Amino acid sequence: DAEITQSPRHKITETGRQVTLACHQTWNHNNMFWYRQDLGHGLRLIHYSYGVQDTNKGEVSDGYSVSRSNTEDLPLTLESAASSQTSVYFCASSESILGTGAGYTFGSGTRLTVV
Amino acid sequence: QQQVKQSPQSLIVQKGGISIINCAYENTAFDYFPWYQQFPGKGPALLIAIRPDVSEKKEGRFTISFNKSAKQFSLHIMDSQPGDSATYFCAAPILTGGGNKLTFGTGTQLKVEL
Numbered sequence: 001d002a003e004i005t006q007s008p009r010h011k012i013t014e015t016g017r018q019v020t021l022a023c024h025q026t027w028n029h030n031n032m033f034w035y036r037q038d039l040g041h042g043l044r045l046i047h048y049s050y051g052v053q054d055t056n057k058g059e060v061s062d063g064y065s066v067s068r069s070n071t072e073d074l075p076l077t078l079e080s081a082a083s084s085q086t087s088v089y090f091c092a093s094s095e096s097i098l099g100t101g102a103g104y105t106f107g108s109g110t111r112l113t114v115v
Numbered sequence: 116q117q118q119v120k121q122s123p124q125s126l127i128v129q130k131g132g133i134s135i136i137n138c139a140y141e142n143t144a145f146d147y148f149p150w151y152q153q154f155p156g157k158g159p160a161l162l163i164a165i166r167p168d169v170s171e172k173k174e175g176r177f178t179i180s181f182n183k184s185a186k187q188f189s190l191h192i193m194d195s196q197p198g199d200s201a202t203y204f205c206a207a208p209i210l211t212g213g214g215n216k217l218t219f220g221t222g223t224q225l226k227v228e229l
Contacts, residue, residue, distance in 0.1 A: 031216075033216060035219075040124075040221060041221060042121070042204060042219045042220055042221035042222045043159070043204060043219040043222075044219075045216065045218070048216055058216075090158050090159070092158075103149050103151075103161040103164055104149075104151075104159075104161065104217065105161075106151075106158030106159050106160065107158050108156075108157060108158050109156075109157075109158050
């Protein structure tokens with residue numbers, strides 16, 4: 001069965017370190033997204049991609065970067081981790097045209113703690 | 116600025132009661148309004164969605180009502196059950212630089228009590 005997987009599930013890192021969160025999907029979806037979830041803020045978009053070599057900034061992109069070298073993967077990198085980046089991170093994917101299919105498929109999330 | 120406003124932030128309903136969650140939105144790229152359900156420790160999952168050539172869509176105990184002129188839509192959960200206890204997010208394809216992405220509301224934590 002097709003799936004979207006995130007790793008690691010939990011991560012503790014120190015302030016200033018570079019951290020990469022992995023997202024891998026086997027749905028063959030062109031669209032991939034990274035959100036962070038914080039109490040009171042819901043899901044906020046960090047970066048997104050509509051296909052290989054395409055990346056775009058979302059509403060809270062400062063301090064984060066992504067790259068899309070193939071259809072399956074969209075890794076999220078925190079260049080220099082800060083305590084404000086302590087959060088739960090969700091990756092999602094969708095079919096090419098939103099609204100015509102099953103919507104977004106989310107991974108199970110990565111809980112990141114920056115100490 | 117909050118482009119998708121969701122209320123209430125939390126909701127407690129008795130078993131068998133009706134749960135109602137509301138969302139208001141600003142300009143959208145097109146008409147597609149999904150609701151997502153999230154259980155603790157899990158990612159959100161699509162619950163029900165509407166493309167408003169109709170004003171209402173029903174799937175089992177879950178109904179979306181849509182008011183295009185008011186730019187509002189709501190989720191009704193009939194005969195609420197303890198297993199419905201979860202966080203619910205509304206979403207809309209807000210018109211900001213591309214239509215294939217969703218902007219989410221801030222979420223509603225629903226607790227259904229026995």
